Amino acid sequence: MRALLIYPVFPPTFWSYEKILELVDRKVLLPPLGLITVAAILPQEWEFKLVDRNIRNVTEAEWEWADLVILSAMIVQKKDLIDQIHKAKRRGKIVAVGGPYPTSVPDDPQDAGAYFLILDEGEITLPMFVEALQRGETSGTFRTTEKPDVSQTPIPRYDLLEFDAYDSMSIQFSRGCPFQCEFCDIIVLYGRKPRTKTPAQLLKELEYLYQLGWRRGVFMVDDNFIGNKRNVKLLLKELKVWQAEHQYPFRFNTEASVDLAADQELMDLMVECNFDAVFLGIETPDEESLQLTKKFQNTRTSLTDTVDKIIRAGLRPMAGFIIGFDGEKKGAASRIIKFVEEAAIPTAMFGMLQV
Ligand code: SF4
Structure with a gap:
């Protein structure tokens, strides 16, 4: 065929x-x-x-x-x-x-x-x-309602790609996210129990990229890289060694929930593995909208302090914001701009919520 x-x-x-x-x-x-x-x-x-x-x-x-x-x-x-x-x-x-x-x-x-x-x-x-x-x-x-065990997923066929056309490569460690943000389709598609690959499996994927000659950025595409903190730390401890042995061929970016800031060990491990930027779904500084959309993890601590901790750990936050929540009060965009300036976020992305 x-x-x-x-x-x-x-x-x-x-x-x-x-x-x-x-x-x-x-x-x-x-x-x-x-x-x-x-x-x-x-x-x-x-x-x-x-x-x-x-x-x-x-x-x-x-x-x-x-x-x-x-x-x-x-x-x-x-x-x-x-x-x-x-x-x-x-x-x-x-x-x-x-x-x-x-x-x-x-x-x-x-x-x-x-x-x-x-x-x-x-x-x-x-x-x-x-x-x-x-x-x-x-x-x-x-169709299936079953969620597969991704530790059995084979190494993607990176050899089929035209490498010179891409800025970064993509790699996936986990699928699923434990949170329940109501505008998010990730939990609908992949479920709320994060399923991870094994560290050895992910290192094989990186080794394959390395053997194929890739030497630029690698985006860890997980919608929430830290959905299973225990397993991600196991990965990072092995990735740290692999990166050092290979003289740091890759710079990583990823996406994570804001509770990353509460785990210093996790942030330190990411920096040691050469993680650079991390995309954070801040969405809005308006607590009512966060409560309404069940983004409770963003309401537990001050978002400004959260961003500050992540920057101090050595990671560059890229923050995503959403305009158009139900019941949004007038002036939401101005409040977001004020928040971005106060928190010193270097890259802010806006998305308009649509039906
Ligand atoms: S934290 Fe991110 S990935 Fe997880 S449910 Fe919320 S928006 Fe979706």
Whole structure:
């Protein structure tokens, strides 16, 4: 089977960093970690090609080569996902889709004509898809409520990527988050019990990236890297040694909940492993909005003190803010700006909450 993996285009937004990428001579911030994990889970006797449409178009030769086209997308990639489904169908290919957007809104890709919907987590649903193909089926939807053990997930196929186009590589240690912020789809997709890989497994992934020649930043994509503090400390203790032995080839960034500031040992370990920036979901300094959205962990201590502790530990906070909470009082943006200035946050990102 010849499988062509296509990653649809992201429209330009505040988060796509086009201008910064021009300065560092790269085309895209991060690679499609989901698709290269899919390639690792599918039968390895299959042949794979990957086209990230944020880098370039699919060539006619690639369309012709493929028996099967697999697409993965987030909701912002909706338009190009639908376009690529149509293109693949016009060329008579088997079309399968998965990822967060089809998992959350399966009707859209189905209406666009995708034959197979491989939803939820691929460790469980991709084998169902392969079995369906082996039975000669030509369509199907594969779902599960089970959460796979990610310590069994194979090393992503980083070899399929065009390395020179990316600013950073992506790697994943855990899925899931113990908190319950009501606007967040992570806990819907991955659950509230963080599942982690083993330290040895993650080091193998890093070793693979190292062997392939990668020497730039690595983004630990976990939505909350410190969701399981015990396991993350076990990882960091081994990562610290690996980084020193390899002369610190990677600089890490990640995302964490603000309770990071309450754990000095954890912050120190991150700095020792060469973690640089950490994205914090501050959301708003308005306590009523934090209570309303069940972001209780942000109300337990002063957010200014929290940011200060993280900076003093040696990590650079990037803070995410949300405008548009239900019942938001007038002047929310001004209060956020005042907070960012008082807390001396170097990078603040804004997102507008939408239905
Ligand atoms: S802490 Fe972050 S990842 Fe966890 S539920 Fe809240 S918004 Fe989602």
